[in-house]
Amino acid sequence: MPELPEVETIARGVNKRIRGDRIVQVWFSRAPQTFKTPRKLQAEGLTGRTILAVHRTGKHIVFELSRSASEIDAQWIVHLGMTGRLLVSSPDFPVPAHTHARLFLESGRELRFVDPRRFGRLEFRDLNRRSAFAAPGDDPLAIGEPEFAALFRGRRSPIKAALLNQSLLAGVGNIYADESLFHSNIRPRRRANRLTRLELERLRLALCEVLNHAIRLGGSSVSDYVDADGERGFFQLEHCVYQRTGEPCRRCGTPIRRILLAGRGTHYCPNCQR
DNA sequence: CATTTCACCTGGTGGC
DNA sequence: TGCCACCAGGTGAAAT
Numbered sequence: 001m002p003e004l005p006e007v008e009t010i011a012r013g014v015n016k017r018i019r020g021d022r023i024v025q026v027w028f029s030r031a032p033q034t035f036k037t038p039r040k041l042q043a044e045g046l047t048g049r050t051i052l053a054v055h056r057t058g059k060h061i062v063f064e065l066s067r068s069a070s071e072i073d074a075q076w077i078v079h080l081g082m083t084g085r086l087l088v089s090s091p092d093f094p095v096p097a098h099t100h101a102r103l104f105l106e107s108g109r110e111l112r113f114v115d116p117r118r119f120g121r122l123e124f125r126d127l128n129r130r131s132a133f134a135a136p137g138d139d140p141l142a143i144g145e146p147e148f149a150a151l152f153r154g155r156r157s158p159i160k161a162a163l164l165n166q167s168l169l170a171g172v173g174n175i176y177a178d179e180s181l182f183h184s185n186i187r188p189r190r191r192a193n194r195l196t197r198l199e200l201e202r203l204r205l206a207l208c209e210v211l212n213h214a215i216r217l218g219g220s221s222v223s224d225y226v227d228a229d230g231e232r233g234f235f236q237l238e239h240c241v242y243q244r245t246g247e248p249c250r251r252c253g254t255p256i257r258r259i260l261l262a263g264r265g266t267h268y269c270p271n272c273q274r
Numbered sequence: 275c276a277t278t279t280c281a282c283c284t285g286g287t288g289g290c
Numbered sequence: 291t292g293c294c295a296c297c298a299g300g301t302g303a304a305a306t
Contacts, residue, residue, distance in 0.1 A: 002299055033282075059300080083284080084300055098284080117283045119300055158275060166301080173299055222299060223286080243298095263279065265297075 002080045004140070004171030005214035006225055008056045010086055012196035013228030014111070015054035017088045021139025022050045022069075022106040029100040033114065036123040044122045045074055046103065058135035061086065074126050077133050087112045088228050092167035140207050146206045159195060159203075159255070161262040172207065175220055175242045178267045180207040182241045188266045189271045211232040213238065225257025229253065241267040 002010065026043045028035065035042060041110070044119065046253040052072055054260050063076035078086060087096075092109050095102070101113035101122060107128055125133060138147065151168045152159070162168060163177040172180075181188050183206035195203070214220060218234035222243065226232055245258040246269060254271040 006299070031283095079300085081283095081301080084299095115283095116285065117300095119283070119296090121301095157275080161277080164300090175299065220299080225299070262277095264300095 002059060002084065002219075002225065003173030003176050004056070004059065004211055005176070006219035006227075007061060007080065007171070008215050009219045009227050009233065010080075011054050011056040011061045014061070014086055014088060016108065017110060017228060018051055018105060018107075019108070020051065022191040023047060023103050024106050027102040027104075031100055031118055033118055034100045034120060036120055036121045037125075042076075042122060042124040044141065045126060046076060049074060056171075057133065058137065058139070058166060059173070060133065062133055073128060076123065077121075077123040077125065077134055078113065079121045079123075081115060081117060081121065083117040083224070084113065084115040084120035085226060086228055087114065087226075087230060092214070100120065109236060118161040128194050135170035138168070140169045140172055140204075141211060143169070143204070145201055145204065149197055149200045152195065152200060155192040157190045157192060158189045158261055159186060162192040163207075164264070165264060171211075174264050174266075175239070176207070176210055176214070178242045179210045179240060182269060182273060183210060186194050186262055188268055209250070213265055241269060243267065 023046050026046050028043060049067055051063055051065050051067045053064045054061065059079060061078040064072045065074040065076060066072055089110050089112055091108065095115045098111055098116040099114045100223045105111065119236040152162055155162050160177050160181060163172050180203060184199065184202040186203060214235040217234040218227060218231065219225060220235040221232035222236055241256050244256045246255050249256060249269040249272060252269065252271050254269055256267055257270050259266050
């Protein structure tokens with residue numbers, strides 16, 4: 001489900017609702033791929049710890065944890081994959097199918113991780129034994145013009161494939177790659193190293209605007225995405241190309257075209273994007 | 275190393 | 291109603 005705006009929305013919602021709460025008990029499903037750190041270690045690490053803060057890094061949600069309720073000594077890192085959800089629920093609310101984690105909190109509420117396709121991952125880090133989690137790529141909302149341009153120097157892959165590469169930029173996914181390329185008038189198949197400095201700067205600014213706009217609208221609810229409160233986002237109403245194959249371009253009326261690129265459905269306006 | 279392809283999963287949709 | 295093909299917000303391993 002989730003790219004940067006959806007993950008940001010969820011992290012903010014979870015932080016607002018359970019910051020300061022304490023994990024008193026943990027339940028995990030048996031799906032082995034879900035647990036990047038062995039289930040037993042995660043359960044032991046989480047139980048009894050206080051959640052000091054929750055925030056987003058790239059497409060990851062990071063829980064800052066503490067045994068002493070003051071100094072951060074551990075992290076719980078959640079990646080939602082394609083269909084993952086984090087929900088803060090009352091314990092009597094029915095447990096959805098495909099629930100893989102239930103964190104029972106001191107306040108009586110419950111944090112649930114639900115993930116039908118099981119592409120999501122849960123990881124626990126003891127900061128006394130390992131370094132803190134860091135995204136490999138740069139944050140597209142924080143990077144400046146020269147650093148952004150440098151990322152694509154010498155890259156011969158299509159610009160869209162480079163945008164999806166998380167070790168370059170952390171957080172851009174299929175929707176926002178297509179939308180930002182539309183708003184900067186660039187064809188997804190253009191080789192990254194063939195873009196002019198001016199085009200790259202248009203792309204950087206378009207990315208910032210699209211991502212910030214989407215965050216303001218609570219993300220894109222394409223099929224079943226909901227935030228920590230179960231609320232849908234509204235940015236899907238603003239999509240110009242993503243999943244609008246055959247529909248008229250909002251700017252020029254030309255039918256939106258769909259191609260396959262880097263294994264992903266890719267949408268663009270053949271007239272506006274060059 | 276850079277790049278591309280594919281497997282990993284379940285569920286929804288639309289055609290016949 | 292059933293069956294089948296195809297599609298879906300992501301990524302990491304394997305192949306090229």
